[in-house]
Amino acid sequence: MQNTDLRSYVKKHPDNKMAWYLLGKEYLGEGQEAKANYCFQQAGEVYEAFERSKAPADIWMDYQEKLVEVSEQKEKKRRKRKMWLTLLMFLLLAGLPPADAPGANRGAADALSEALESEDDMPDGMPAKEQRGASQASVEQNNVFTAAGFGNGNDGGTALAAAWSESGAGVKTTAVLGMQTAKTWYIWKRDMPVKYIMQTNQKGKLTAQSYDAKQCNCKPPEVSSKIKRMALSWTSKQETAAALSSAIISYHKQHKAWPKSVTALAQPFPNNILGETSAEMSDMFPELLAMSQAKTQAVERGAADIGRTQAAELSKGKKAPFADTLGGQPFLEKPLEIVIDKSNHRLALISGSTIVRMYEVGLGGERTPEGSYVITDKVVNPNGHSNGEFGSRGMQLSNTNYAIHGTNEPDSIGLDESLGCVRMSKADVEELFALAPQGTPVRIGKNLLPELTSVPKSEQRYKYKLVPQQNNPNKTYHWLN
Incomplete structure (x- = not known):
């Protein structure tokens, strides 16, 4: 025995x-x-x-x-x-x-807590030194985050199952953040609430705590301020990763080659694939590049699943950029796209089925065309003005006379007063310009998005260092505003 x-x-x-x-x-x-x-x-x-x-x-x-x-x-x-x-x-x-x-008949966290509460290896009477085997100071706490949809029949089961499957030796805390659901969409926010925390201690004991009173039918404890701060940092990091990885893919499509650094993506106009950069991008660039290469090569060989597996292998290790993300890879793994719904005057920046941002916009009714486009020119202060008819930012659609841009008529947001272009408020268009790289696909149609908005507080906006010389003084734009 x-x-x-x-x-x-x-x-x-x-x-x-x-x-x-x-x-x-x-x-x-x-x-x-x-x-x-x-x-x-x-x-x-x-x-x-x-x-x-x-x-x-x-x-x-x-x-x-x-x-x-x-x-x-x-x-x-x-x-x-x-x-x-x-x-x-x-x-x-x-x-x-x-x-x-x-x-x-209980929540997923209750089932996890009951079914996986393992027995401790050592008897209660064993001396503390013998119980631990190693000193508490030698055990490194590993904090990991993920997000899942809650509502419309979703209770975070997918994320909980993933957290359970990755539990093992070592002290680990996995926090599951809750995304609002709207039909088939998941709504990403900077300050998403913590729904569950799963913990594994140094003995391998796994417990799960619900922080959602509706889910657990209880009065849950308060989430610590430390976890909340770390969650905000994590969501910010995922947005940065989404912008950078999408820029890497756009560069590869344009040049049939891979960029060698973030600098290659952040050149003056017209090579300003990225509108804004952060120091964090340099740290995550090598891994995101390797992941993009692995996935692209796998798709070309018709083996996308293998590509995802290879990308996951690249992300192992405690010092990896995404060691704080469940699965070791960026959460927003799908390239960014823009969807514009003419029915409710909404513009969404999406990653797969996740809405990263949702803005209210001004349109031109039937004068705004429907179809698929890509962002070509990205211009700071179109025609040399930050307060002109095109505002402080402009993003041209497929070299047409249509663009997504700012406006000096903020009251027109939510209305059909343009000649066909998409108008945005100053804060919104500047954030979208920073997030969406050149080459981002744009889809315009009707009944595409839920009727809501998802915009961060001003202090939580995506805002980093603006790439210099993104104006285009050699051209006067005549977008159909």
């Missing part, structure tokens, strides 16, 4: 002196005399009786076999519970209501 089974048994039955004695014999056989002596002390008179009488081995072997039988029964029960949990997670992923699985 392995002493791990005996340790678990002794923890549950600390008064069983024979179990303490058998555990001591196991440790003695492994040469761990200190642990063996402690166990013999707990065994007391049983140790004295067996050691002095030199009882035949078959007497205590028979007793040990009974303990083995008890331990195996517990192990089967543990495996069964884990099997049910796995089934529950798969059903959550599939969006199906689990009918008979334990915990089916």
